Amino acid sequence: xxxxFAPRAMLPQGWCERVRLDVGEDGTFVKIEENGSAEGxxxxxxxxxxxxxxxxxxxxxxxxxxLAEVVNNAQDNFWSWRDLMYRLVARLQxxxxxxxxxxxxxxxxxxxxxxVAEFHYLHHDIxxxxxxxxxxxxxxxxxxxNSSGIxxxxxxxxxxxxxxGGQAPNKGQGRFINCEEAYLKLVEQxxxxxxxxxxxxxxxxxxxxxxxxxxxIDRVLSSSQQPRPIHIxxxxxxxxVEDCLAWSGQRPVEWLxxxxxxxxxxxxxxxxxxxxxxxxxxxASQSVAGLCLTTEANLGDGLFPGVSYLEQGGRFGxxxxxxxxxxVTEELRWFEYGQRLRDxxxxxxxxxxxxxxxxxxxxxxxxxxxxxxxxxxxxxxAGCRADFVVLDQSDPLIATAKNxxxxxxxxxxxxxxxxxxxxxxxxQLIDQGHHxxxxxxxxxxxxxxxxxxx
Numbered sequence: 001x002x003x004x005f006a007p008r009a010m011l012p013q014g015w016c017e018r019v020r021l022d023v024g025e026d027g028t029f030v031k032i033e034e035n036g037s038a039e040g041x042x043x044x045x046x047x048x049x050x051x052x053x054x055x056x057x058x059x060x061x062x063x064x065x066x067l068a069e070v071v072n073n074a075q076d077n078f079w080s081w082r083d084l085m086y087r088l089v090a091r092l093q094x095x096x097x098x099x100x101x102x103x104x105x106x107x108x109x110x111x112x113x114x115x116v117a118e119f120h121y122l123h124h125d126i127x128x129x130x131x132x133x134x135x136x137x138x139x140x141x142x143x144x145x146n147s148s149g150i151x152x153x154x155x156x157x158x159x160x161x162x163x164x165g166g167q168a169p170n171k172g173q174g175r176f177i178n179c180e181e182a183y184l185k186l187v188e189q190x191x192x193x194x195x196x197x198x199x200x201x202x203x204x205x206x207x208x209x210x211x212x213x214x215x216x217i218d219r220v221l222s223s224s225q226q227p228r229p230i231h232i233x234x235x236x237x238x239x240x241v242e243d244c245l246a247w248s249g250q251r252p253v254e255w256l257x258x259x260x261x262x263x264x265x266x267x268x269x270x271x272x273x274x275x276x277x278x279x280x281x282x283x284a285s286q287s288v289a290g291l292c293l294t295t296e297a298n299l300g301d302g303l304f305p306g307v308s309y310l311e312q313g314g315r316f317g318x319x320x321x322x323x324x325x326x327x328v329t330e331e332l333r334w335f336e337y338g339q340r341l342r343d344x345x346x347x348x349x350x351x352x353x354x355x356x357x358x359x360x361x362x363x364x365x366x367x368x369x370x371x372x373x374x375x376x377x378x379x380x381x382a383g384c385r386a387d388f389v390v391l392d393q394s395d396p397l398i399a400t401a402k403n404x405x406x407x408x409x410x411x412x413x414x415x416x417x418x419x420x421x422x423x424x425x426x427x428q429l430i431d432q433g434h435h436x437x438x439x440x441x442x443x444x445x446x447x448x449x450x451x452x453x454x
Contacts (some may be wrong), residue, residue, distance in 0.1 A: 012380070055147065106148045123177075387424050
């Protein structure tokens with residue numbers, strides 16, 4: 001596709017000068033050359049870093065971002081927020097879902113995300129009946145990814161029950177519910193669709209332990225003929241832990257490790273409330289903790305024990321989840337800041353041989369996010385997909401930062417405005433902060449929101 005020249009770029013081994021990036025027709029890096037030539041290359045006007053994967057998204061929830069900040073109950077929590085979400089679900093039409101996802105994915109690109117793992121559990125019509133094409137709403141997500149250009153890991157979700165032990169679903173969950181037979185047929189259909197898409201792939205997904213039975217988990221896992229990303233919500237809320245104990249005598253992560261072979265294919269989303277024994281198992285398994293700091297803060301979930309987890313070599317990635325904020329910098333900043341507030345000290349998430357907090361957590365989130373998405377991304381390296389972000393050299397804080405301070409400046413000070421240009425598979429999708437279709441998509445989004453609010 002072409003060649004690019006970065007005055008400086010963060011490669012897997014660290015920051016390097018005068019880096020030439022050669023991209024092949026398949027959208028992957030074919031050659032990375034330090035101290036290379038700029039001849040015939042597009043000059044990139046600022047420091048270059050790999051694009052960030054977003055490992056957890058519920059696209060439709062973007063339509064209610066910021067609307068739940070009204071006190072309706074003195075004990076407002078996740079469960080009261082969920083009631084508002086159910087009311088939104090009861091109104092959404094397929095074309096509205098596509099528009100919401102399209103606007104969201106453009107917003108993600110502008111923030112520096114280049115791949116999204118869509119935790120997709122909205123399957124049926126507003127009466128809870130399957131569409132004539134069971135993949136109707138999944139196809140709306142594919143269409144949104146295609147129109148924006150972002151990479152997509154689609155995670156169709158098995159969601160069958162309302163509580164532990166196979167409790168019957170409630171009225172608000174009708175659009176989510178599938179038995180495992182219908183779910184596996186959907187996965188098979190979607191698998192065929194993604195085989196020819198270089199920027200798209202497919203994973204398996206369980207909504208949570210309360211939404212599926214042990215037998216369903218076993219059947220779905222045994223049906224898979226090839227390695228795929230496997231995602232699950234787990235231990236997000238204290239009530240979830242208490243209900244799991246009442247059902248099984250075990251905590252959620254404890255139960256999962258005792259009943260499934262958890263390995264690097266798995267992403268345990270949230271895992272907020274884990275004890276030290278569970279944390280050690282997570283780290284040793286090389287699974288990924290899917291942390292969604294702004295959503296977890298917005299819902300009052302709690303704080304993931306990040307210091308202990310990283311000390312044990314645990315892997316993590318970041319997601320924007322409900323999209324109350326769509327910001328690489330906010331997710332990473334609040335991962336560090338949450339640990340500081342809890343422990344009442346500074347500079348908590350350090351790495352061995354890497355004293356710069358920003359660089360350490362950014363690189364770790366790249367690695368964990370790429371693993372959770374099941375794509376060869378997250379590195380500026382030959383053979384990886386050519387996803388990269390150009391930071392704005394016109395900002396004096398970025399322009400004057402020494403290499404080892406660039407990410408600290410971006411993540412802890414300059415913030416989202418530092419994202420200038422974004423490339424996915426070698427194609428420029430964000431140019432000086434703008435997407436070529438953003439005006440049209442924004443107009444369509446405004447019309448959808450007006451209809452929903454009216």
